[in-house]
Amino acid sequence: STAIGLAFPLIVRYLMDAAFGEGDPALLGSIALGLLGLFALQGVFNFGETYWLGATGERVVTQLRDELFSRLVGLSPGFHAGRTSGELTSRLASDCSTLQQIMGHQIAELVRQVLFLVGAVILLTLLHWQLMLTTLTVAPVVVLAGFALGRLLRRRSTEVQDRLAAAHAVADEAFGQIEVVQGFVREEWEAARYRTGIAAALEAALSRAVVRAVLFGVLTVVAFGGIVAVLWQGGRLVLAAQITAGQLVSFLLYAFSVAAAIMALASLWGSYQEAQGAARRVFDLLDRDSEITDPEAAESLAGAGPPEIAFEGVSFRYGEDEPWALKGIEATIAPGEVVALVGPSGAGKTTFASLISRFWDATEGNVRVRGIDVRGCGVADLRSRIGIVPQDHPLFAGTIGENIAYGRPDADLPAIEVAAEAAHAREFIERLPDGYDTRVGERGVRLSGGQRQRIAIARVLLKEPEILILDEATSGLDAESEALVEEALQLASAGRTTVIIAHRLRTVRRAHRLFVLDRGRLVDSGPHDALLDRCELYARLYEGQQLT
Structure with missing residues (x-):
């Protein structure tokens, strides 16, 4: 040309x-x-x-x-x-x-x-x-x-x-x-x-x-x-x-x-x-590299010990000039134990849970899962064993079935239905004209809060994780939805190492132990009744919520 x-x-x-x-x-x-x-x-x-x-x-x-x-x-x-x-x-x-x-x-x-x-x-x-x-x-x-x-x-x-x-x-x-x-x-x-x-x-x-x-x-x-x-x-x-x-x-x-x-x-x-x-x-x-990367020689969690979680002298802050979000945490969560994190706003509860999934790395100390430092195992290997039910229960703009199977895309319909049944979601799903093919809209706007939360729980149950992290999963729900979700969560946490981020203390009585956090420090731990007697901060938080 x-x-x-x-x-x-x-x-x-x-x-x-x-x-x-x-x-x-x-x-x-x-x-x-x-x-x-x-x-x-x-x-x-x-x-x-x-x-x-x-x-x-x-x-x-x-x-x-x-x-x-x-x-x-x-x-x-x-x-x-x-x-x-x-x-x-x-x-x-x-x-x-x-x-x-x-x-x-x-x-x-x-x-x-x-x-x-x-x-x-x-x-x-x-x-x-x-x-x-x-x-x-x-x-x-x-x-x-x-x-x-x-x-x-x-x-x-x-x-x-x-x-x-x-x-x-x-x-x-x-x-x-x-x-x-x-x-x-x-x-x-x-x-x-x-x-x-x-x-x-x-x-x-x-x-x-x-x-x-x-x-x-x-x-x-x-x-x-x-x-x-x-x-x-x-x-x-x-x-x-x-x-x-x-x-x-x-x-x-x-x-x-x-x-x-x-x-x-x-x-x-x-x-x-x-x-x-x-x-x-x-x-x-x-050109930007993630701050969270796999080590060159990653240890496998598959052949390690039981799903125990251990914090060994863990301190964390979000930046060099930021205050400490966690400081000197020493704690162990036994396999199958249900632990609730309690404390005032800004105490470090969410940060504590985020370190388990390695969304952030500890600034000092070690976080161990199955006895292995989380920085020494593969990120996908670690997170595939953890199920998270977030507070705002987000969904993707697909179908109900696609949302439940998000963590296990190869799951067939019977497996999805079993997970929905366990999450007390199957009944309302099957009442919908399109059932599991119902499109939920962006962030699940076509469903109620309780329905979205139960789908989020079904999504975690289908994944069958060893460790469960619940971020106040019943907040913002009406009494009936809260009861259904609470029952589904009890079933989900049975036999699993579970960490509950608790903002409302009446929801954590079923926990085996409570970790009381204040200004990034673990000030006490124990069962609900024992903490009421000996921990002034916990007693004050609990009584304040009872009055409201």
Whole structure:
């Protein structure tokens, strides 16, 4: 395709000189038909080139999105705690889309224009090297303007992407808490927040548009100013009979091609600068390693001892400048024992449980499961033996059956039904028109809180974990749902090492022992009745909740 484009001015030169020299109208008609055929062939080559490069770019960006998502879901909770989901989805959507434009048609255009520019310069030199020197006088200005304004364009583009990501985060947060937003009649306030975010993005985008417009304005004047200089000098050469009119037309066509290529490359340079910011953000994420990784020689939990949990001098804080969330914890949870973590808000209960699943690593000391330091075994091996029922009982926007089988995707329907029965969920599921094929909506919004919680328990039961972690799984439920869920939890914890994060103390009487935490320290442990007698903090917490 490029070769045909480069040959076109030369063909015009020879045909013009021949046709006008002989004064033959029929030859002009033949010339026109020949050129049409040439352009048709060029169109076929353009189609193949554009499709192949475009398809290649699409595949590359699809693979990039796949790798980026895989990396993000594998990063530790510490990474996600410092970022919003809207920011990360913006990286997958907006930034990858920017790269998709570069990897697709713009790479094809870049290759075409570079080849065309180099070929045109060579042919211009062969046609008339003095005119070529006149053409090249604009090159330094083009290069300087491109680099100077290109850097500024890159900074402006990074600002646009960052501000769009912030606006996406606001929208994502509002959509995820839509009932709270509407319940507090804050729709207009959230709309104003989003409007402020996109207004900031617009301001940055307009600033970027100014830089791009200046770049193109300067290059247009310079490039076509060079053509005017060539036309002036070439016209003088034709009048002096040093070149023919056909040679001048051919040279001007090449000069126009050079100017067009420069303009196209300037546009691609601007797009490249815009994409650099997106690429930096995407590859920063791809290059990031998770704080929680498998050891080089992981010990297997399969042949280890019974599912005992031990904390040996464990201290933890979320950052070097943060206060200690846990300090000097010494505790053992026997196999099959049910232990409840109690204490005031901020005492470290959730952090204690998170260290068992190795969502975080202890800053000091060791956490052991089956006698093995959790940092010495494989992350998947450890977490496959732990079942977690979170407080907010989240579900995915699939079917009920898919949600129950989430931890065991190969489970068949009978196994799913057994888990649902054990979680007291089978009855309400089978009353639904689509049963286990009922779609629950985003985060399970089509189900009640009690129904979502029972599905979450069924999901854990189907996984058959050795260790169970319950984060106040009955909070926010009505009395009837709470009774059903509590019964399901008792069945789930039977024979399993169980850790309950307790916010309401009346729900933990069935625990064998209670660990009383305060300001990150384990201040006492024992059965409920014994703690009421000897632990002032526990007695005060319990009595306070009884009064309320």
